[in-house]
Amino acid sequence: MAPEPDSKRSKTGDSPAYELVYWPGLPGRGEFVRLLFEEAQVAYTDTAQDRSPDKTVELVMSHMTGDADAAGKTNPPMFAPPALVHGDKVVSQTPNIMQYLAPRLGLLPKDDEDAAWKLNQVVLTLLDGFVAELHDTHHPIAVGLAYEEQKPEAKKRAANFVDERLPKFLGWAQRVLDSSSSGAGPWLQCGQFTYADLVLFQCVHGTSFAFPKRMAELRRSGKYDKVFALYEAVGQRPNVKAYMESDRRQEYGNGIWRYYAEFEE
Amino acid sequence: MAPEPDSKRSKTGDSPAYELVYWPGLPGRGEFVRLLFEEAQVAYTDTAQDRSPDKTVELVMSHMTGDADAAGKTNPPMFAPPALVHGDKVVSQTPNIMQYLAPRLGLLPKDDEDAAWKLNQVVLTLLDGFVAELHDTHHPIAVGLAYEEQKPEAKKRAANFVDERLPKFLGWAQRVLDSSSSGAGPWLQCGQFTYADLVLFQCVHGTSFAFPKRMAELRRSGKYDKVFALYEAVGQRPNVKAYMESDRRQEYGNGIWRYYAEFEE
Incomplete structure (x- = not known):
């Protein structure tokens, strides 16, 4: 309940x-x-x-x-x-x-008993799929070794990620936004802003930091217009905007989302 | 509800x-x-x-x-x-x-409102941690390429998995079974058999197929006795036992759990 x-x-x-x-x-x-x-x-x-x-x-x-x-x-x-x-x-x-x-926190619709599993399904695909696979671009062999100890393998995995997996995840997100379960408005759940929108926002933000050229290309393709529209709409929400400009928002470092120029060469 | x-x-x-x-x-x-x-x-x-x-x-x-x-x-x-x-x-x-x-299906305690998130926490650690990492031992570079196209990297990742990650996951499962949230009996949730026990059972079964020598060593070490006791107890449940002996249980093939002799050389 x-x-x-x-x-x-x-x-x-x-x-x-x-x-x-x-x-x-x-x-x-x-x-x-x-x-x-x-x-x-x-x-x-x-x-x-x-x-x-x-x-x-x-x-x-x-x-x-x-x-x-x-x-x-x-x-x-x-x-x-x-x-x-x-x-x-x-x-x-x-x-x-x-x-x-x-x-x-009021970020799950109360009047739809299916919303919980539907949104959890979307969030698991993003967290345990998209984010986990992006992480492994710089740690394909061992999470306990430094990137520098697995660079050749990382370059291969990153190339596969941007060519195959990234368009696949964005394409799936676009299909969710196209589906009748999304319906009116920019959000993942029909007509309602939910926590899943915050998750997709952070996924796009982090991936744009890690793979800026490739994300710009994908955005220009127009194939994922609803994904980027959601990203912009979340970023414009006053509380999110204020937070992103505050010092409570940490800068990207040696975590999941890292920028390695060699990944986009 | x-x-x-x-x-x-x-x-x-x-x-x-x-x-x-x-x-x-x-x-x-x-x-x-x-x-x-x-x-x-x-x-x-x-x-x-x-x-x-x-x-x-x-x-x-x-x-x-x-x-x-x-x-x-x-x-x-x-x-x-x-x-x-x-x-x-x-x-x-x-x-x-x-x-x-x-x-x-009656596999979640009804009288404990915290059971849902506690068991989900355990299941996510097993599914999106243990199982996902085991899968990547044979697919460290790309899920879309065959094992044969990533053999050298797979051997490295598998070595790290059995040396570092596998004992870490089993050690965590043993700690959960040691904790006061488990308590009496072999199960993950205090005194009650739940769906999470079925998940841990399949994790141990599949890993024992993929890495038989290493799992036998870890079992003999005695450090994970509660994990293996749970595994045995689930396997002896009449419905599970009958299922495992039936033709509804598929044989391991080219899926998550695979046996490659070179991983244990």
Whole structure:
């Protein structure tokens, strides 16, 4: 059952504070969670902002080993950040965090009982497909090795990504926007702005940073006009716009979305 | 709100038939969906069993392009199979399908409102982490190229997977089973058998097929005893056992779980 949305920039009586637990220094997967809070204007703290990097890393690790739950909390230990701490709950896996938050932040339609699985389907395709594959362009062999240790393989994987996979993901997103499940307006869910639109926005933004030439070409092709229209419409929303211009928005670094000129040569 | 579970091996009055849409000839991600139906003994049809391979491929493609929805259905076009057809709904993305099915098949606790996100968290770690990374051992450069076209890179990625990632995933699963959220009994959710146990079962089964020597070593180490105890306990459940011995269970082929002797040399 969908909880009542939290009120603007404040905690309701029953809702505990929200804390995002994520590495400092890059947008990463934490960004999807941040965008939900920022759009909804709901108060949250962010370990990437509020603590020293060392302390943040220590806190993230303690949630991964389960030590942070020693005080009687009964959460499954997480595999990797981001995590959302909400009262005595520690929720991880990005699509799972967003599923938990969206109804609480008013970013999931309440009058359509199919909206939850339809939007989760779109979000999983973006997060565990599009974003995961983009990440592996610079880490095709091992996530534990530096890019510099897998450069020849990375160049091959990146070439395949931009030629085959990127148009495939954008084409699928365009089909979703063409479908009767989208209907009127720029959004993924018929006539309603939802959290999935924020996810697609960040996917286009990050990919445009990582592969600027290729994304410009794809945009000019006109084949994905609805995808880029949604991207522009989300970017113009006042809360998103203010956030993107604030220092709460991290700069791209050595995370998922990286720019390597050699990938576009 | 959780719907009432469907009754055994029959359709209830209001529940339409379940159809799994998946490629023929290998277990693949469709296997996770099949295991839910088989354990719950709920009737389902399976395109991998019931149609000619060509027809199945055609049907899968029509769901991907959205053509199968031409008759006024309002589902977002899927990116890739498996899909679940249930009445006029077409649900895709494996963790999403399982989230949709689990309460309907009685495989999600009804008396714990946190069970849904906790189990989804575990399932996403297994599906979009463990299974996706295992898949990429034989396809590190491009999913659209054959294994034979990326053998040197595959050998590197497989070596890293078995040395670093596989123990990491098993260690995390063991920590979940150690945690107070698991508690009594062999299952991932405190004292209750759920769909997540079926997912971990298939992960261990498939990985043992793909990397038999390494999995035998890891088992002998004793570090993951609870993971293997869960695996054995699921395999001994009468419905799972009967299914695994039936011809409804597909043999491993050129899908996610493949055996290449050179990966363990």
